[in-house]
Amino acid sequence: MAVPRHPVSRRPGPGRPARALAAGAALVALLAGCSAGGDGTDAPADVVDQGYQSGDGSTTTWAPADRVGPVEIAGTDYEGGEHDLAALRGDVVLLNTWYAACPPCRAEAPDLAAVATDYADQGLHVLGINSRDAAGTAQAFQRELAVPYPSLDDTSGAAVAALQGVVPVSAVPTTVLLDREGRVAARVLGLADASLLRSLVEELLAEGAPGAAATSAPTSAPDATPDAIPDADAAARPQDPAR
Numbered sequence: 563m564a565v566p567r568h569p570v571s572r573r574p575g576p577g578r579p580a581r582a583l584a585a586g587a588a589l590v591a592l593l594a595g596c597s598a599g600g601d602g603t604d605a606p607a608d609v610v611d612q613g614y615q616s617g618d619g620s621t622t623t624w625a626p627a628d629r630v631g632p633v634e635i636a637g638t639d640y641e642g643g644e645h646d647l648a649a650l651r652g653d654v655v656l657l658n659t660w661y662a663a664c665p666p667c668r669a670e671a672p673d674l675a676a677v678a679t680d681y682a683d684q685g686l687h688v689l690g691i692n693s694r695d696a697a698g699t700a701q702a703f704q705r706e707l708a709v710p711y712p713s714l715d716d717t718s719g720a721a722v723a724a725l726q727g728v729v730p731v732s733a734v735p736t737t738v739l740l741d742r743e744g745r746v747a748a749r750v751l752g753l754a755d756a757s758l759l760r761s762l763v764e765e766l767l768a769e770g771a772p773g774a775a776a777t778s779a780p781t782s783a784p785d786a787t788p789d790a791i792p793d794a795d796a797a798a799r800p801q802d803p804a805r
Contacts, residue, residue, distance in 0.1 A: 619755055623748040623762065626769070632744025633657075635724045639712035640697045640704070645689060647744060653685040654766045655740040658754075659722060659731060660713070661694040662703040666753040667735045671707040673756040674737075677763060678711045684767050685742075689714065691721045739763065742770045 624630075635657075636646040647655060658674055660667035678688035690713030692700050700713060714721050725731055729738060729746045739748040739762055748762045 619750065619752045621748060621750045621755075621758060621762070624746065626741070626747075629741060629743075629745035629747055631728055631740065631746050633725060633728050633738075633740055633746065634744075635691075635714075635721045637714040637716060637721050640692075640700050640715050641712065643712055645712065645714060647689075647740070650687050651744050652742050652770075653687055654681075654742060654763065654770075655744070656686060656688045656763065657691060657725065657738045657740070658688065659691045659693070659725075659734050659736045661692050661734065662699050664734055668703075668707065670735060670753050670756075671703075671709060673754065673759065675707065675709055675711070676756075677759060680760075681763055681767065685770070686763055686767065687711075691716050691725070693717060693719050693722050739766060741766055 632651070633647055636644075636648070638644055656674075656677070660671075662668075674688065678686070688711040690709070690711065692713050693716040695703070696717075697715060700715070703709070704713070716722055722731060725738065729749055731738070731749075733751040735752065735754070737750040737754045737759065738746060741747045747766055750759070
């Protein structure tokens, strides 16, 4: 397992109030709370059997040489379209987990929509991942908030499990940014700050822009399967009493 050597954590500015997350579950019915976290292992089963932690908008970034992946996700959106991250190599990808009854998911939707529209011509792809809602509920959310990008119907939990296998996803919403090689470059737990999100996107787009400095890849040969970024906060995370 490759451990990122120099992750950089960022948090929203001091003027931003803390947000309490209080609705629903992300993957299976009757899981309480709007956020969920694993027990620190990188097995996909942790996505279903987990304790809970509120996302506070904290952001972690990884330098090019410290990134792991690529993330491998494929699935079908609510309109029946097929999506495979492997086909997006060479562009920057923003993944966002959400569900309709999650208050911070609704709060950040306009910012995500604006980012998706503003940077589409520069090589950004935005893909939502919804592991809870039926098609009617998810599509109503998309229409109401004018969401311009597709979302995977992930009621099976397969997409979140694949993402969790590479980087811990311990809150809903969680936003993960992938570089042009499909590797995890940044993660935001909870509501994403709009200005910070744009800064992250612009930094990743600039990495592959004409004239940009080349980034060095890790010298070790890649494993047959993606490495996982361990969840350093797992030991301190409160556990579900029902477990």
